[in-house]
Amino acid sequence: MKGKVSVMVEPMKMEFREFDLPEPEKGAVLLRVTRTNVCGSELHIWRGEHPTKRKGVLGHEMVGVVEKLGEGVTTDYAGRPIKEGDRVATVYYITCRKCNMCLKGHFHLCENAYNFWNKDPEEAPHFHGTFASHYYIHPDMFFYKVPDNVPDIAAASANCALSQVYFGLDKSGISYGDTLVIQGAGGLGLNATAVAKEKGATVIIIDAVESRLEMAKKFGADHTINIAEYDTTEKRAAAVRELTNGLGADVGIELSGVPSAFHEGIHLVRSGGKYVTIGNVSPGKYTDFDPGLLTRKSIEIKAIVRYDPWYLDKALQFLSKNIDKYPFVNMMDGEFEFDNIQEALDKSASREVTRASIVLPVGVAVEK
Known part of the structure; x- marks a missing residue:
């Protein structure tokens, strides 16, 4: 054959x-x-x-x-x-x-x-x-x-979208009652929303496409921010603070693959929070960054590539448990x-x- x-x-x-x-x-x-x-x-x-x-x-x-x-x-x-x-x-x-x-x-x-x-x-x-x-x-x-x-x-x-974000969120240490801000409502963002909701987190998700944000709501997103409406970093950061009692999110996760999202991420996360970057995988692309703000806010950055291989099994079991709860088949x-x-x-x-x-x-x- x-x-x-x-x-x-x-x-x-x-x-x-x-x-x-x-x-x-x-x-x-x-x-x-x-x-x-x-x-x-x-x-x-x-x-x-x-x-x-x-x-x-x-x-x-x-x-x-x-x-x-x-x-x-x-x-x-x-x-x-x-x-x-x-x-x-x-x-x-x-x-x-x-x-x-x-x-x-x-x-x-x-x-x-x-x-x-x-x-x-x-x-x-x-x-x-x-x-x-x-x-x-x-x-x-x-x-x-x-x-x-x-x-x-x-x-x-399950491989790699769900496994990747499952691993990244575990590395962030997110727990019940935390607020997560997600940059990007594509496949990674939708899977991250479901995982975060099962961990007991409140989810804010940011994207430029309204249909993607509507799908994110079906995966459990509590709040959505459309870049077309909030068209600057300052406006988006203010919107996140308004949803988090003026603090910012406990954890942020970049899943957009857009370099400027990394610059923006630390503006969305509270002092002492954590920021996970996964989506930017192409070396040689650059963005402005404010290291002084990072230091002043004492934000911990975690860069994640791939995942420990047994997370694929965790992802498959997650799907099995939640297949009727979230619209994975409509993703x-x-x-x-x-x-x-x-x-x-x-x-x-x-x-x-x-x-x-x-x-x-x-x-x-x-x-x-």
Whole structure:
């Protein structure tokens, strides 16, 4: 059998290629992809904004079914029995547990994380990203069985949107009764809203698109601030203070990917508060910043990339528990066939679509 891969040959240009399906090595798994999403990380690469990535197989948010198990693979990384045909979601990076960062307990910063990420498909085992009919899970890539009550459309976002913000909010130490201000009501912001509400927080969310803010309310947001109405940092900061007894939010989280949001964040957070930045992932982009205000307010900044791999399982269990409470199945506002994947990327890049999802038919793989 052969599988089909969508390859970015240069920024904003995609081609399809076919490769033999690989036999998984010891400790590896071959998945058949059933659904994969366009994440903001893909858009940075697609638009040519990544410092090194200019081509390769994109895609990492996904859900799929086990096609073949490598020798010794009998359970997922939570110890649940696994077999061919089971639905799984997988972390998209390596956690080697042997490098300097892993040995210091910083598993999300593994120095070998991207050994197999988004490579050219000509290099075996070919299926390096989830914009393809199949995906190869290497040894040391954590994967978890999807709970039966979680549909594909929700499970596909567990990695990385839900896992990422779950990890970031845990790192912030947010707790019951705290107020959280979220910058950005995209997929990350919506997931962060649900997680924060389950932690007992009050949520204020800021965005420029009213439809996104309306969706945030369905995910539990207590207050929304539209940038079109509050069109300066000063106005938005005043609005946040008005909602927090003049103090500012206990915790702020940047999920917009806009550099100026980082500058604004410390204006939204109270003295002694915490500010988490996740969305800005493209080096080389700059914004003005007021370090004196940061010092005077004694705000603690936490920058978060990826997540400890077991957060994917926490995310899947969170979905299972809350699947009927929040509209996770309505989060995607654009659904595309695999052959139209470039359209999904282009419409996401132009913001015609907030969250695009690609559905793959069973028959994507073809006989030789």
